[in-house]
Amino acid sequence: MSLLTVQDLSVAIGLLPLLDRVSFSLERGEVLGLVGESGSGKSLTAMALMGLLPLIGGRITSGRVSFDGIDLTRLPEAEYRTLRGQRIALISQNPMTSLDPILTVGAQIDQASRIHAGLSPKAARARSLDLMRQLRIPEAAAVHGHYPHQLSGGMKQRIVIAMALAGDPDLIIADEPTTALDVTIQAQIIQILCDLVAERGLALLLITHDMGVVAQACHRVSVLYAGRGAETGPVRDIFARPRHPYTKALIGCIPQEGQAPGSLVGIPGMVPAALAYPKGCRYHPRCAIAAPDCRTDVPTGSIVDASGAVAFCHHPLEAGHV
Amino acid sequence: MSDTILRFDGVSRDFSSQKGFFGGKRTMRAVDSLTLDVPRGKVTGVVGESGCGKSTLARLALHLLKPTAGHVCFEGNDLAGLTPAALRRQRRHMQMVFQDPYSSINPRFTIRDAVMEPFQVHGVRHTRAEAKDKAARFLEMAGLDPQLAERYPQQLSGGQKQRVGIARALALEPDLIVLDEPTASLDVSIQAQIIALLADLKTRLGLTYLFISHDLGLVRYFCDRIVVMYLGAAVEILPSTDAPHRHPYTRTLMDSAFLPDPERRKTVTAMTGEIPSAFERPPGCAFAPRCSLASSRCYAEKPVLLTTERHPVACHHPLD
């Protein structure tokens, strides 16, 4: 059984439905990329998994989220609290706002160990230093006593990762963990996350808008568009043979090495606002191959590949179509 | 007409900040004796990480910031030597598209006001009908529905606003446009649209671009020449996008840029050291603390940008 199974998850904020029957699953030791542009519902999915929807006035309207056999949709808040941090950890986009400016970063990692692993102050400190070394933080003992403002963005994000690891979680949800960082630092952080998954058998849900990061780091990928699943499957198969026109277009938005000038065109139009979602397939107004049924019928997921890739498209691209 | 439209000649720019009320001034060198030619009709890309001075460079190019040392010459004229009135006239020929489309349009202006502002500034008068036609023409050039002219910027998406910024830059028919990370705050699908638009406008209007970006992949796709910057200095100038890089920092940048191809994953080597502070510049090569090839010479002696047999590179141990 998968560590995390999300099935037909629908989320609404107030009366506004934002996420519509999204499904994916994640195994231990696996990195799943959740990809989409802004407004696709990626961050909302992360909040739903963390049980944080009430903070933004949202709720799960239907579907099932099962984590290691626990049904998260029915979990009381008190039990959720023991789950968060200890078994599921969140790394957010902006390390600057995840850290308390008036505490040393060491104290913040220590605190995470003490709360989640019940360690003594001394043991917590030893563990923090150990975690910091694993994350290749140079001079860990010195950095332990620093305040967040004394550290660079990349170093702060490593501290946030150390805090996430302090509870020894089974699942890490990383919501755009490198967006605010420089490319060289991004590469380092992504490498660290991938190494952690391999060494510790963690499951990592990597939320990103960058197909380059997905290609580099993920085993499987799930593409979202306007609150719905578009395509999901193994990274190699999806990149080699995208079946959903949106997946193909999204990959095509990133310049390849040696790409001919003028061949980068982007996707016409823009992601619709939640109040103006079109009927049928939500991608059809931007889709080059939209047919009449795309305008009226919502596509259901169908397995399009021996690898198990699923595309939510009435007219999935043929293998030779690429 | 010379082939060089814009020339930086030993340009430096310092910023100072007061350290407390009684403390002395701290001076930071954002751009450090940069010499660079921007060839006419080409796209010159400037790539680097945050704090490398690329945005300062963009502002120096248009004399929005005055250089602390050196000269910035546009069409052979030193911009610092112009009277304020002459500088304002010169600005017709050099325009800028800004990184943040969300704050680059006055929220009290309609889109038409924003696009027509350059004419107002330069005293070009239009009747109401002329203004309407002209604004519509520039909006269409930027790929926007002319009906958006009546709207306010808050009613537009980020991509649309960036197109308005481009329409405004085009209004005075400039020769040079400085693009300061024009797609950094946009979604990838919109980024590709904007790049396609810029490429099309360049060929149609014969423009010269100075394209500032942190995204090496994008720069390699869009630009004819690439200037790699590190801590305020140009460390390598690649004459073409397929020229093999010679500076170790350029290699690090290349290795850090992930391709959308799972068959070609990068091996990311752990890098020690941090970017030095621009307040306390090391005496030698700024990249040395992070460089695997650094020798004692690199820590002692600052490499200068020398035109080698192939292309300019500032490194004591360039790669082959």
Next chain:
Amino acid sequence: MAVLTALRAAIASPRGAPSAAILALAVTAAIAAPWLAPYPYAEQNLAGAMMEPSAAHLLGTDEFGRDLLSRIIYGARVSLGVAVTAISLSVMIGLVLGAVAGYLGGWVDRVLMAIADVTWSFPEILIALVLIAILGPGLSSAGIAITIGYLAQFARLTRSQIIALKRETYVEAAISIGSGHVHVLARHLIPNALTPVIVAGMLAVGDAIILEATLGFFGLGAQPPLPSWGALMSSGVAQIYLAPWVILFPGLVIAVTVIAINLFGDALIDALAIRNRLKDR
């Protein structure tokens, strides 16, 4: 326009509705005083002096038998007129000084703000007393004293707005297309800085009414027989035991008007969502 929408929202809010009604009444009284007042404000009737409120004189009469209601209605014209005119002038001058200081920076800024800080460090009443000592008592002196007393506040507020707005990309964009200083200030900076300054000005009108009343109370503002609310209270002091209404009603009118101004201003601040922009005041 956003301002009109906000004004409408402020008028509709629970705090704003009653205060807007009171302000409308006060302004109407000031404008239409000759038609609304039942008697001429200076008409004496010594036989009917210090009469209690009655059907003929709704708020009674003063020691010269003048109708108090008429004097309060005319007093609205004087008190509100001076406060609004003086504050408007103060806002306009403060706006220009603050904008220039904030935009140019450097020594211009330092000199202007040093002067502003010095005047700010004294209470307005003290500045007013010094100015009146120089200019002599009278309504115009009181007006000038109010204008100068509040100048620093508006100059400082404008300056802080301008400094914040200067960093907006659209200002840089305007400079990059070749705009001169006047264009940048007049088209981009001042219009965007205006709203909080005007709201602060509105709130200051309340303070100015009290300042004018204080000066009037000490006989330094409007000179008899011209009625201002403060002067009316002043003349009531002597009769406080015999005819308490002569001091009571003008005092009440001042209090209610000032509270209404503050409540309405507060509602407007919320409707415009500019509370944080006013903290530099």
